[in-house]
Amino acid sequence: MPTIQWFPGHMSKARRQIQENLKYIDFVTILADARLPLSSQNPMLNKIVGDKSKLLVLNKADLADKQETAKWCAYYKKEGLKVLAINAKEQGVIKQINGAAKALMSAKFEHLHKKGIQSNMMRTMIIGIPNVGKSTLMNRLAGKKIASVGNKPGITKGQQWLKTNKDLEILDTPGILWPKFEDQFVGLKLALTGAIKDNILPMDEVTIFGLNYFKKHYPERLQEYFNGIDLSEEAPEIIMNMTQKLGFRDDYDRFYSFFIKAVRNGKLGPYTLDKVVDLNGNN
Ligand code: G4P
Secondary structure, eight states: OOOOOOOOOHHHHHHHHHHHGGGSSSSEEEEETTTBBEEETTHHHHHHHTTSEEEEEEEOOOGHHHHHHHOOOOHHHHHHHEEEEEEEEEEEEEEEEHHHHHHHHHHHHHHHTTTOOOOOOEEEEEEEEETTSHHHHHHHHTTOOOOTTTTTTOOSSSSOOOESSHHHHESOEEEOOOOOOOSSSHHHHHHHTSSOOOOTSSSHHHHHHHHHHHHHHHHHHHHHHHSSOSSSSOOHHHHHHHHHHOHHHHHHHHHHHHHHHHTTTTTTTTOSSHHHHHHOOOO
């Protein structure tokens, strides 16, 4: 397993950019991948945003295992966080985010209303690792096509706000933080879901990890998709058999791409790679 860079230069720039913007917003919207609620969050995030109110949004919930998503939502709620599971591609997300934002801000509004100030305006910035769906969500909330944010921290020239049709405004420059590969499994999970570029980890290792994961947790899906494939053997043999069955001859690279794409696109059904049970051993 190669050593994976932690991009310290990028991180300090991103951190500075986020911290400069904190004073303009009421709460931060932390966007994570519902298939990886932990691994897709930057571990320094809490330190960076300090005691600013947080809304944790688990995106791509359509691709995640619903039962696991429910467990993660319960876990974070218990931790005192406002949490929401969404599919940023859906229209209904505007109402969901707005409702959660209002609930988060209710104490502040009550305080303002008591002082005779009737404002219900809320401002937030979206923070997340690359590819987690920041642009998709911003487009959906703003109801228009904004440029893809890519994965470089933006330079904010004065604050520009995207207006939604509710009382919510979003800073047009999202905060981009990189995931940290604290152990090799975090890297493999990120690679399997497409959160990191394909050339960072070897495709064969990512495939074997994914195959073993599905074999353990969702074997019937593998058997259905790969036409009754025999799963009693070890991963290398299974891969050989699958490659033959697909008619790819000995083109294993083609099989790795095929398999990883199928997992990423949900062809093997919804799945969650981070489990609450691994966190505290009693769920
Ligand atoms: P980023 O700004 O955080 O880097 O992420 P971006 O919005 O570009 O989204 C990355 C990919 O994730 C896009 O797919 C986008 O369509 C997809 N995506 C975002 N939110 C959701 C969601 O809730 N569910 C599902 N299933 N997919 C989501 P892409 O293939 O890179 O682009 P495109 O072909 O869809 O445009």
